[in-house]
Amino acid sequence: MKTSLLIAAIFFSGLSMAQQKKTDSAKTKDIEAVVITKQVFKKQSDRFVYDVAASPVAKGNTTFDLLRQTPLLSTTDDKTLKIAGKNNALIYINGRKSNMDAESLAQFLKNTPAENIQKIEVITMPGSEFQVESSDGIINIVLKKKMSDGLNGNMRMSNSQNKYNASSASFSANYRKDKLGISANLYGGDNIQAQEYVLKNGTSLLKNESVGLVDDPNQYIGGYLNFDYQLNEKSNLALSWNTNATKSYGSSVNLLNTLRTFDNNGTLLETKFNKSDNLENARNYNNSVNLNYELKTDSLGSKLNLNAAYLNFRRFQNSDNRTLVPAVDGNFSQLRQQVLQDIPQVINNFSAMADYIQKFKKDLTISVGGNFNRTKTDNDTKNFFYFYDTAGNFDNLRPDLNHFIYDENIYGFYLTAEKKFSDKFSGKIGARYEITKSMGTSEIPEKPMQVFERDYNNLLPYLSFNYAINDKNNISYSFSSRMRRPSFWELNPVKNILTEDNYTQNNPFVKASTTYNQELTYMFKNSYFLILNHSLFKDVITQVPLQRNIERDGKTYRQLAYIRTNFGDKQEMSAMIGMQKTFFKKALTTNFNIGIQHNINDGMLSTDPTTGIVFDTYINKNKSSSLIIQTNNTLALDKKKTWFLGVNYFYVDKQQIELGMLKDLMSLDLSLKKNWNDWTFALNVTDVLRTNIVEIEDFQDNGNYNYVKNDQFRRGGTLSITYNFGNQKVKKVRDIEGASDAIKSRTR
Template structure:
């Protein structure tokens, strides 16, 4: 708790000081009206707006670094961006979702000059026009206008060292001439993910402990090609293509198992060898037409997505001594788990601007998805020495899904002090899952009405109060409904479930802003019939079942500031708060096999402190040396699997800018505190603990070279028709 004292004190002091100044400002209100400067950070009815053009932070920075210093946005690993309280941030550019995959988007942001950005909008609760999942937030990057024609690009090399050495490289180029814009990128990486597990589970009379490493080498190649043609001043046509390939051969795990039963000990070693490869290809055709000079426009998209993954694994369990000597083979099984996904999607949106104070939007989407999962499982018959198919674990599962949606929103500025936005989204889901081996069919057809509301009131020239409500649906990913088991040991495995249903999620948020630098946020999320992995235990057997489990509530209270000190030498973005989690649910039967287990019940609440602080220090007057100090901490909290122990990480970085070159040295998880620990103890005596070290402590060096005309206009980024489907293929 000592780590929390200083940030809390700083925030309390700055809020008190700011409030004092606000009260004093009321006495000289007329003078302030004349001398007021442009707002750097403000709150509209449905979003936070960070005016980069009015901020000194942008100079000498990249878009990615700038986003990390944007209020409510954070990155703890430099590989992802998150919005406070959200699972992930979906990137939009000029109001349209980027048509690149997440890796390519981040590489683009890491090499985009921050001087090209006009504003950054952080949308914590997206409106009805955004087709996103229940817990997703949106970051909308607005680029500056009046950029010149020409060619530019960048080359980037990266080397990361933790317990293994990992490398990546990327290059991109942008071309614009008159009405034609072309953008292309290619990236590759040789990246091995290493983890070390300690798994324990059992009862007072029996237990099992598994200890060992999991190593997953990955070779990745990806890229994109985007073409944009301006038909005339009012019409544009764009075609985009994205591709990504992954090869993961030689993945393995080796777990040493110690079983205790009736006072006696038995030892074994479980080894898993796996080869897999996957391919992801997508294309999107976009047409946009401006219908009047007020900004009204029509946007149409047609998209295709093809995802293929092929995976083979061999799981072998050996009898062992206490010294981990292999004494003989106990069991062997092979498994093939291929998955093929094809998706066709269409969207249409029309935005009508009646005047600067009223905007109406309406749109529709239609999506068709077909998945094919032909799982094959065979076990070694020790008597015959041959492998025999296991019909209970082999299955050919196909899944067809049709999603259709309609939305309408209205946004109105009633006065300089009050604005609001209201909308509704209606979604219909029709699906059919078939287990071809047994003839079993799972059909669903349901409609969701999803309302949205946000209002914003300017209480004075320096403070505002806003409220937003959003209703969303969280559908399971396609891999979660594929009825297959993924083994760690012969008695410890994850089991997917085709009977998982979508969950309803309701979000509320109340925000108070002061002087465009300080903010207080109270948020509440209720997930009804939430789906998650639930541990079912029977003696030493432990199944993590994907199923609808119960209800979950999250209440968050946070205070933060985004502030420059010492004429921009120090920029800090700090948030401190408390999160209250409540989880209620119970499960005693495997929904796929019908097997009965001792009930797993969770009905508890936790409160946890969280701290997020990103700080950038300019070390030289020439603005070419910078130091970064980033820290996060989150206290103990309850989740569906049990109680998660505190997590924290301190990251340091030094950056040098030399002409068109950027050199960056980063030290991540300096004190090696980012280790996951999970525990659960049931009233019947069953217990389950997990310790996972993913070796997040590392040193990383990156080198970036930017060439060409730095003011080349980026081509239009398109809101793909199948963007919501892509997120469910991972």
């Protein structure tokens, strides 16, 4: 709360600047009158471009709100973004991949005003020059930059109410003086993320059920500082720093666990109860620095790009997990098991990248480059298991200590050639060659050191072409091959305890998976589009639910473990049609997507690769076809276009995933916005019908079943106030690609 109050003081101190804008008001209105006539949504050779500066949606929104209303983009969990309903989206800012973990990135996007954005680029099939994993697409957020000397910026405050109240505030500023440009952002806030779980698993003879609540309080502060200096007419130097700190103390998980035993006729024989109480404290620190040098080598646009980056991520986490059984008085006060966990993680990464783009007069562009990433992770995990007998007396202590250190070096090289053969036809071909050398060491007291080595080389080809049939019709095709390396936390062989008989297990033996992607796109009048996609995943990295019977105190219990591993192959095929258009003299802005996705899964697992424990065989060889619908609409309610109504809706049909059948999801969101001079007042209501609740169900031929229901209380409202100050004239910022692109997403 202190963070919010600090930024609130900055917010209101800026009110004295309100009069400054009057002298530039006429000029600004003239510029806006010209900008609004631009083509808002268009297809370029390898990407879709959404010109935010020409759209009425941006003002008063956050960057995350704007992204979820961008054509082809969607979110079902209010944290992560997907492209065309399925591909994960990596966030780039000014051509540089964000250096933040998933939680920090979500807070950054939700606290950066959309007024800071010039345009959004959606790259569904990134070329060889991009360092991406698997079938990931790219969302490149191009921020505004001042074109004249002076200062501008904005301030925003918001208050949200879901199950609990939350507040946030942000301050952004852009300054230019001659050759020097500076942009900065500061944000902070607090919230309590609430969830409700229903977990069921077992057989016809043994059935487990866990029901309870999760409350996760968070306080966060973060921001960025960017410097851009024009050395001369041909060269620029840029330095950027991103930082974020999150504190989550007193996070609690409280579950009531019920075990029911039946005979072969289905008659209930016995019911046993216990409670799982987990209290966790955690804090994260994320800091990254990127230095970029750009040199233009000729008048055609040829240039040299050099990058160096350093990333430091630290997470400190400890928890107290207690299993309580009823005492004589019936209250859950008798300890059965206590697990004290200390799970720190430190990641250090140094990255360097060099790119050279040579443009020739005959519409030919050759790009060549390379990158180097060196990463070291340190995970010194300490678990202490305290066991108690049926009378509640201390019985046994079993320490579980594991110091896991992981070193990884990645060398990457790429070459692409792009040729415009005519005014209608252009093509691009390229390849990326990657060399990965890694070693993990696991130190466990009184045991020999375990060493895990991974050395592999991969050639990843890329091909695309674009054909403009005429002024109204355009068709393009792309093929790419990619790898998906395991995230660093997935490799750390730590066990996370949820209940006495329910846990997750990470895996240092996970190997990289390979993905082959194809996409065919047709676009009509820069407003209507059709996208056909096929993806083949080999050695999918995922979490697999494994079950088995265990004996304890002469009784049989059902254990459920979520094992991180490579799990067979998978195919995804999709067809989507959509549009982005304005109606009624730009009073109504609509984007609409509807598509079908077909999933084919082929995986089988019975043994935990880390511990060697044998479970009942889990098989997923199922197929599913599902419908996906998304529409975002903004309606001007008055002639002056100062009042706006937003109606947004998505629906995702049930589909087969690795954990089972994910049931259908949908959400209806409404918003009301008022623009008044330099102020914007907005009210957003999310998940009005309270239908965005995750349910996964799986039935195995051997009689095992598993069910997960997760309610994150997404229905709620947010009231926000945004104030824009200073000269609002802007120009496109220089695109810079970060050096540590292959690393950052793997901290999530």
